[in-house]
Amino acid sequence: MKRRTLLKFLAAGPLFGTAWHVRAAPPMTMKGIKEMEDNWKTLLALGTAVPSPAEELKLSKDEWRKRLQPASYSVLREEDTERAGSSPLDREKRPGVFVCAGCGLPLFTSEMKFDSGTGWPSFFTTIPSALKTKTDYKIVYPRTEYHCARCGGHHGHLFDDGPAPTGKRYCNNGVALKFIPKDGKAT
Numbered sequence: 001m002k003r004r005t006l007l008k009f010l011a012a013g014p015l016f017g018t019a020w021h022v023r024a025a026p027p028m029t030m031k032g033i034k035e036m037e038d039n040w041k042t043l044l045a046l047g048t049a050v051p052s053p054a055e056e057l058k059l060s061k062d063e064w065r066k067r068l069q070p071a072s073y074s075v076l077r078e079e080d081t082e083r084a085g086s087s088p089l090d091r092e093k094r095p096g097v098f099v100c101a102g103c104g105l106p107l108f109t110s111e112m113k114f115d116s117g118t119g120w121p122s123f124f125t126t127i128p129s130a131l132k133t134k135t136d137y138k139i140v141y142p143r144t145e146y147h148c149a150r151c152g153g154h155h156g157h158l159f160d161d162g163p164a165p166t167g168k169r170y171c172n173n174g175v176a177l178k179f180i181p182k183d184g185k186a187t
């Protein structure tokens, strides 16, 4: 690109309402990540009551089946995986908080989300104490499965190829989440 063309392009940039100038870049240091984790409630819509991980929720299979949509039940209670690209939450970019579709526990904020290109909502860190992990061998080699600390619902798998500085990628099923925008109604 010629210098003059480049300057024109840069000058025109802010006219386009694309994500690159709307969203802040992830923090560059682990100190910044810690601050993001500690201040997650700044993304919670005003007056929203949310449970804590300590308020454990245990229900029978039948009770879960009544409470959840079939697709959410398959993922949360039977560790199924949704089809890549099928969740509108993969493209959700508004400020807000992602909660467990099973029990409402806040798991991630919009600031912790990044576009991994996998077709699943992806996050590079979590709200403190929201998730627990275990190792599964469903596809022969070991993977780190993670689930909601409150209801035990399966959410996805954790990989070590996420963006710096955490290097983590929480690959989450969209049907296992609900999004509460900072201004507005839950989706």
Ligand SMILES: [Zn+2]
Pocket: 100, 101, 102, 103, 104, 105, 148, 149, 150, 151, 152, 153
């Ligand atoms: Zn839950």
